[in-house]
């Protein structure tokens with residue numbers, strides 16, 4: 001496995017593969033890797049000749065400075081995991097490399113910036129779009145792999161690809177969960193043991209939603225979810241929303257929707273956890 005820190009080097013290294021017709025798969029990450037990330041790498045390995053992972057904790061996507069500072073970083077372990085799984089190239093730039101100067105690019109992300117993660121984390125998706133756009137230009141992958149854990153981020157990336165006329169094919173990968181149902185996340189390492197155990201409540205609640213909406217007034221679902229979760233004093237629901245899976249429009253009644261997705265953000269102390277579940281109607 002080759003670890004590369006600068007743009008010139010990775011560009012020329014990748015050129016040698018591109019010129020021989022090799023297909024490149026790319027998995028952008030912020031490190032502190034868990035099995036969810038490794039599943040993305042494995043999927044890329046199955047579908048491409050060369051797999052590139054990047055590790056970069058991107059400052060422009062953090063609307064909360066403390067969250068950026070406390071974001072878990074564990075490069076030694078990450079490189080060990082990536083090497084063991086057979087990742088070919090790891091791109092690990094520093095901040096100066098990715099941001100030689102302040103980047104004030106603004107992408108048209110439409111309504112995606114106004115709801116859920118967009119609403120509660122102002123500027124977050126512009127930061128995501130800026131870094132992914134830069135990484136796509138550097139790595140020039142055929143396929144790029146993103147997790148459904150970050151459901152709205154996937155929509156942002158698809159919008160980015162469309163507005164920039166990019167030819168990168170976006171591959172959406174299923175959510176990988178802990179054995180108690182909690183969606184795997186780098187932030188889970190910041191949970192105390194009791195918090196980690198009880199955080200299974202988030203998935204178990206949204207997992208009962210299809211049953212709830214089949215038997216109750218649809219408009220009551222928010223109150224129900226919030227009461228289920230906030231009943232446990234460890235947790236505070238930031239938002240709960242049901243959106244159309246394709247358009248991400250907020251669903252107010254179930255007519256005219258084939259598939260809906262319930263998205264939730266919950267604070268456990270300072271740690272912000274997100275999850276979602278798709279319900280096909």
Ligand code: AMP
Nearest residue numbers: 029030031036146147149150175176184
């Ligand atoms: P991150 O390092 O958190 O920026 O995540 C890098 C990529 O891994 C993103 O595309 C995430 O959606 C994906 N990812 C993170 N956690 C999971 C998970 N539990 N299951 C599937 N994909 C995930």
